Structures are given as C-alpha cells and as structure tokens.
Amino acid sequence: MPDVIVAKASSFPDPGRKVFDVGGTEFGVFKLGGQFYAWENRCPHLDGPACQGKILPCATEAVNEDKTSRGREFSKTDMNVVCPWHGFEFDIRTGRHPTNNAVRLRAVKMRVEGDDIVVSLRD
C-alpha cells in the first residue's frame, strides 16, 4: 500500500488529535507541543479504541521533600490519551503506560510533508 495523506497538519489543535479508519486500519494522529505522533487505535489491554478517548494531563502524586504528600496534581508537561473501554492511559509522546512502560501502544509510521500528514500503512 502506498503512503497515504490523511489530513492537513494545520487542521490540528495543539494539543489535539484525529482518529482515522483507512480501509479497516485504524490509527490516531496526535499533535502535542508542535510535534505529531501516530498510534494504532488498539489498546494492548483488550483491543479497545485507545485513541478515541479523552486527552488529559497525566495525574501525579505530589510528594514533598519530607515525604509527605500534597495529594494528586495534573502534570504540567505530560499528556495522556485514555482508552475509553477501561481507562488505560498512554503518554501521547511515547505511547507508554505511565505505571508499566512495557504496556504501550503500537506506533504508526507518520511524517509531515508540507501541510500534509502522511502515514505509511502495512498491507
């Protein structure tokens, strides 16, 4: 299958994403901090549509120097996409689960050519 143009880069908010089905192959293209990332729309847990969930900052446990906790805070830098089936969260930049990095989304080959988002799909 030749590489396909799926969207205009300028049409993405930041942070933002679009999810595509191209002939039965589903993937999400994400924009974050001016960069683009693409992941298969398939959660490693039970194949849920991971790219179609909420985009939220990663929750963190805010621990002070003296080991006391300030409770939970949203990260100022890390954004996750959340699988809507069961809540598995994945870092948009790395595709990895924040707790267990071995649990991760599969990358899709993607590049920006001019204003085109171009994706390489396996046959």
Add this chain to the structure above:
Amino acid sequence: MPDEMKPVRADNIRELQEMTAASDTRDYLHAAARQAQRQYDDYELIVDVDAHLQEGRFWDELVEYMDSDVLRYTAQQQLAGGIRAPLINMQPGMSFQALGGRVPHQSGPGEKVEDPATHGHPFAQIVMRGMDSMGVDYQMIFPTAMLHLGMNPMEDIEINMARAYCRWLVEKVLPESPRLLGLVYLPFNDPVESEKIVKEFGGHKQIVGFTICAVRHKPVHHNQYMRLYSMIEETGKPLVFHAGPHWDDPSFSQLNRFISMHALSFVHYNLIHMTNWIINALPERFPKLKVVWIESGLAWIPYLMQRLDHEVLMRQSEAPGLKRMPSEYMQDMFYSSQPMERWDMKMLEATMTKMKADTQLLFASDWPHWDFDPPSSVTTLPFLSEQSKKNILGLNAAKLFNLPVKRMRPHAKDVIAARARHRVS
C-alpha cells in the same frame, strides 16, 4: 521520487470521533464485533450472565411500578427536583466509577434510539446493540444503583423497588426479545417479602434465577432464610449472589481512593457470605440448590478455598455439618468470569484449575460498567482448550440456566456491515 512512491490521498478514509456517553453502543463496541468475527463467531452459544441496567435513564418508568403511593410520590418529587437516583442510598459526590469521565460508557446510556413504537423499548434497543456487537446470544440483566439497597436503612424502599424492578422487567423489557433474561431481585432484608416475590415472579420463563445483592450485613445462614432457600431449590433455578461496592463499611472508610475500596469491597461481601454458607453447611442442607457468585473476579476463590480447608480440619467442632472439605463444596458452585484478573497467566491458570473452570465458570461482561470484559477476555487465554472456551463462554451457562443451545445472535460480519455506513466513532 517515482510517481508510484508518492503519497496518495486516501479515498477510503473515515474520521472517527471521540467516544462519549452519547456514543452509539455499536460504535463503542466496534472492536468487540471485530474480535467476535475473528475469534468466536462459529461458537454454538455465547451467554453473558451479568450485564447491567443503568437505571438513570429509566427511573421514571421504574418508579411508576412502586406499590407504595407515598414512596412513589416521594421518588417522583426527588426526580423532579433533580435527584438522579431517587430513594437510593448512594452519595452522588462519591461516584467515581467513570474515572472522572475517562470511561464514558459508565455514565450512559446517552445514545439515541429508534422510535420505541416501531423498534421497541429504548433499554431493549440499547441492550440488543451491545449483545449483537459482542456476539452474545443471551444476556442476563442486573440493576446497578439498586445493588446498594441492602444497606438502605429504610427496608420498605428495598421491598418496593424490588417488586417495581421485577415488574418493569417482565412487563416492559423481557417481552422485547427471548434473548433477554432477568433475575428476581430478592429484598433479602425481609425474608417473608423475599418469599412472596419468589412466588410472584419465579415461574416466569425469562426469569432464570434469584439474586441476593451481596452488599448487606445479613447472615445468610440465619434460620429465617431456610424456607426461602427451600422455595428456590424447588424452582430448580439458581440462587445468585451479586457483589458490589460499599465505601461506608467501617473498615473501608480507611481507604482513601476508589480503586482501593473497589478492589476489596466486591470480594469482601462474597467472602463473608460464602464463608457463612460453607461453615454452616448449607450445601448439605440444600444439596440441589445451585449457587452462583457474580462479579468478584476469580482470585478470591482459591484464596478462600485454601483458607477454609486449612482451618476446618483443626476446628471440626465449629463446622460439624460438613462432610467434605470446604473447597469441594466451592468446586460445586458456579462463578462469573468478570472482572478477570488477567495479568499473571500462571496464577490465572492455577486458579481456573483449582475452581474447575471447565464446568463451573460462566462468562460475564458486566457491560456497560467501567471494568467490563468482552468475550475475548476468554478466547485469548493461551492455556484454555477450544472446548473449555466454549464451555465458559456459553455451554456451562446453558446447562445451569436451562437454555437451548441454539444460535440466536447474528453473524459478526453482518453486524459490522449493518453499522458500517452509520459509524461515527
């Protein structure tokens, strides 16, 4: 770059929208339909022994069926005042199931349905969408908010809602399709009312069992329940314990996150009821009564088997009614599969061996709750034989609930094709 290498504009491209509580169940479960097509479309029968009504959208209908005009009026006033779960002993601010909106289907169903005059009751329409998408022939419906009623200090609320729920099921929902099955909600805090409700609804063809909502502080071995168990045993239909969460229990009030309470609470109530059931030798008193334990996962089963076996040999005088080891009685009982702890396959395999999953385990989705399992949670287990998967996914339930082994569901490819043109998310 040669022309054939240049990127092309995809002509078969569809943009998919974010999933929300208003998403169509068929879109939400599209991936499950594809799993059905790839993995188990040829199986004889798929039975889902635990799925849920989310009462929110249907309270006004349920309330209409309440016998007490005072409670009915009160509930209607609460609904008019914006209380989403009238008469239910749940604190709205403690509702964390949907993970702050991360798991939207837990907050539904908000989807559109076809005209009820031509397409049937909205709840039945939504349930059928889920069943067809997951490739399920029969689905057993349980309530959600009502699972807490055993802790409601106003006993008449449980009694009234139990009857209202059963009437709503048999009059409004079950007539919509023979694939929909229900269970009697037993107002277990009142044994006499429980007996009445068994008599009234137990003979209905699509009522396949009797539910004790396990979240309650009632000793199941108390003599006041023996007549009820005898009645249920005579029907030949199973007695089902459905677990649930409850943060107000004094021990659980030490837990500061929903995840902690949820992980322990469901199991906790089933542990207590099962222990009372075994130690007081109820399996010996009701040898033909089939007992099912729902929605506590599987890991608790070998734990309790080992724990009780260990103690009973040392303290026979405290469990003199037993003629076999506790684990042997537990191996005669039935268990639903969800939420299946799938992380450590060796532990899961050992658990399934110990509990005799091949004959005793029943697939449950728990749809549309946040920790639901599709049938692929069973078909993808590497250690199960093909026959074991078929047993767990449907044949064990067919035997237990006396269901015909006859395909009722459409083929997965037809389900996918029927939705293809309309899919938006």
